[in-house]
Amino acid sequence: MSNITYRMLQKTLAGLPIPVDAPVIVHSSLSAIGRIQGAADTVIGALLNRFNSIMMPAFTYQTMIVPETGPEDNGIRYASSTDLNRMAIPFNDDLPVDKLMGITAAALQKYPLAYRSKHPILSFSGVHVEPGLSAQTLEAPFMPIEWLWKQNGWVLLMGVDHTVNTSLHLAEKIAGRSGFTRWAMQNEKIVTCMHFPGCSNGFNEAGESLEGISTHATLGEGQLTVLPLQAMVEIITLYLQKHPTGLLCKDSHCQRCQEYRKRYNKK
């Protein structure tokens, strides 16, 4: 098992084509990379040493509620999670990020200089990206990504693939996928969250089309992939316009992907 130091990480980040003043959305799985001295704190330190501003998802699926009934064609089975509803935890600023986000996202959420947005399911945290984070609403969960897009932001995947590349949901939105309605606990109330995204399990289909704008680097046993957000969104929006059922997963039980297929067939 390789032992990655702060200095090695710094050197790798410095070799990436991301301008130092561009905001970067980072998705990471440190276990895919190997042993990093100082773990997540080292990664955040190195990222902030190299880039002015970083953002990461701080999603909290444990706040979600499934009601007894709701709108039709919503990619959901109602009244299916009575037991889970009982375990739902109301969102608050300190609610730990979902384990799926990885330990670096968890560490950034706790980082003293980081700001976290207020969406009960799809919050983001970041440093020097407050205008993007504070633009997020229950009706527009991906405003932070739109802000990154306007700021010529970049995507950095560290030891992960496109199945966690949240920014691809922006391409879906532009291509006409309007998402779903979901519910979550916030301040002891149930709030409605509009335009909740589809499933991202099929997103690796995007990899081939994005190869021309992707740069890869090796770090430990993992791979880093970086892409400019605007070009990525443009390529995948066009791809989805050509392939309306593109990027959907192959699981026949996946309710959101099946719902998108149904919506397309109705057109």
Ligand SMILES: [Zn+2]
């Ligand atoms: Zn799916």
